[in-house]
Amino acid sequence: NAEWGVGERLPRPPAAHTASFAYNPGVKPRAAAQMKAFVRYGPAEGSQRFRHLVDLARVGLVFPDATALRLGLDEILENFEVVDVRNHYHQSAVALTGERYVEVLVVMKNHLPMPHVCEIRLEELAFFNAHTEVAPHLKSVCRGFAELYHSCGAHSGAIEYLAQKVLRSTPDSHNVRIFRRQVTRVFGSSVVAWRKMLGSATPLAFPKFKDACLQLSTAAVQVRGGEYWQSLDAARAGCISLFELDPYAVVLLAKVRERVLTLVPGGNEVVDVEELFESLAALASPPATPGAFQSVEWRRVCKKLGFSQYEADRAFSYLDFQ
Template identity: 45%
Template structure:
């Protein structure tokens, strides 16, 4: 009996240990899954259902820990509001830091923190509209299943899934002209035309009578466009500052001066319906009546935004002397009222972010539109996030993948993009990826749309180089640029014209670039070589590609800069791959003398700063001081000093040589003759003095 009891105790002990071990493993696995889901990149829009429930220890029945407070719905709503508001502010801050290349100062950041209440009120209004829309019937669920559509070859309006299944791309959508003033003039005429088509059933005699009957910011009951709408709303044509800011933010980095052609909402109108079922019927009537070229359904999961807006955006063609694209917005009455009441709160948010991030030289209207855009843009498709993560894993960064497949191409068409995607086994998903990346619907994508974060880091690095290098000619030759970076950081490298990742961090330290950002820039510049184990180093060809980045996009629109930065003339493309002369460090750069680094002059010959200083001092010491005045010598010395980056010790020594009068040189020569020193010794003394 004692033996049996002992065996039972040992078995119970083993079972308890196994249970504790399995429990610890389950808790650890759940915690890792939660951290991985939180770190998952979804472009600032993680799905709440993807986060697993938090693992908690289950207490025994009747224990004091088991009797916890009961959570009511009000507490859940409060927790949801806090998470959603923090997420919105975090996404907007990241977008502004990326585009503006700066962070808000401490007092301004406190102003940003005060935007919690306005964002919270706006989210509450849209959430209430969502609940009201769901109570009115099954039309809301039907619209959630309806996909967006575009116009494909042959003038056929197809859903996105059908186009992706056939692996074809939709037609490009743009206005007929890129002149901004002409577009604004045409927009006014198109706006009057679309009001007459959507508005009163009895057509007015002229435009003036239409404007008197249906002024801006007013409602018109019983519109003629559809019998299902409760009323139509006239927002007025898009104003010039708002249109300029939208073109600058959304289409400027990739399209440049042709960015105004992609403004499709200059002439617009809004139709409001009582519920989602009536909205769907009204959409069918618009498709049958007008020439519809695009439908974007923001009820669908792929187009939902941070605020929770729900509407359908339709682009139609209005025939004037020339065709003009206009926007018609179909919206439920609940969401229309929520949008009208949320506008003041969102205005406070936009104004607060504009004041926090505004600096001299930045486009303030563009900052305001970016905040508006981030809060209302559709989230990226999960396939796009997976594709970008796959490119980072296989190529180190998205910019390196662009460089491998497209090189120095500024804009890529669908055929080349499909060929590059096919190498990764995603040929059947090429259309879905293309439509997600082609935000401007222009039929081409650029490096900015492909890798916006990489573009921001590279442009910030180029700007810092332009501010730091003593001679802009150094940027012409990549080998000279690498040597100057090493000399400026006062370090020694293992191999000439090669920078490892640890060395790259050190050379960027004097440029006030953190190690984290330096690693990102290294990954963007690094191109994996051939072979089984390619070396992770930066070569001159990588810096040559860096200087061509501003030519691949509109850098001013990408960084919101308004000052006169001449991005086009940073380098000359024909001089990028010129073979440099041999450079040599005889002593450490901080040892007190100028290093023998030959820099290529604009004329073509090679001359080092130390050789030039030696020529100036030897000319003065050989008796030519009486024919050259002191100002000429000073000018020569200043030109020599301005052509390179020198240490304070070397600057002082060279200035002393330049300021030495000719009488002192003659006195030293007479003293040397009096002591009857050999001529060779005199020459060596003069050379050592000139070097000092």
């Protein structure tokens, strides 16, 4: 309805007769959509990142209680072409902010030249009111993180979105943590596992991920490939990157790369690997093995670059392909 303005409420919406009202949050702003695509899908999809945005068109349905919400969900499942339902009432799907809602993705085709996926958020009135009241404070916190990292040269918009995503995301499940430990135990680190099993492949689709799980020695890991995939591909992008598998490793290696490249004279775009290695070796005593660093030698180099011993050891485990 063109007369239904942003932020307005529509009582007793026909799409769900048990709802108290429908709420129009408005079309997702272009800047917000670009930032979400950049931060959330960019590492795996690159220039194809925008195709995974399914909340450009959205609407909220607010119910008086959980019983009415369940009846409204049944009505939507019956009358719409539903492609996904995300239950954020389940204990494993509750975010750090404590929000409770059900998210439904439906396909809209009527009077459209091309079908479009839209997001419907089903929420109880108590949680809707709490979400509305807290939203300005949450935005202030996220902006605070952006300001903290702005002086370090980080992208303010990306940091703000990332802080919001972390607060509104579910923690990793116990099984996913066990999976990461098993990968580290077998290969030494997640990065080495990715390189040995997958080479430089990115993004990674489910069939290849399942084959990789079969290479692990534990039977429990082998049969739970689908469960691990659902947890790692929380954004439903249909693919994952090393960033989803181990975001800490990617961030640390990016920091190491950034500081190592400061040794390149004049900031040349073309880097001579041998000259760069000699510059690193000059930060500490010459390596015992020509062309390679032992762990102790790497620690000395990283200390000069401003990393702690813990960060140096982690980075070494990621880079030690042997």
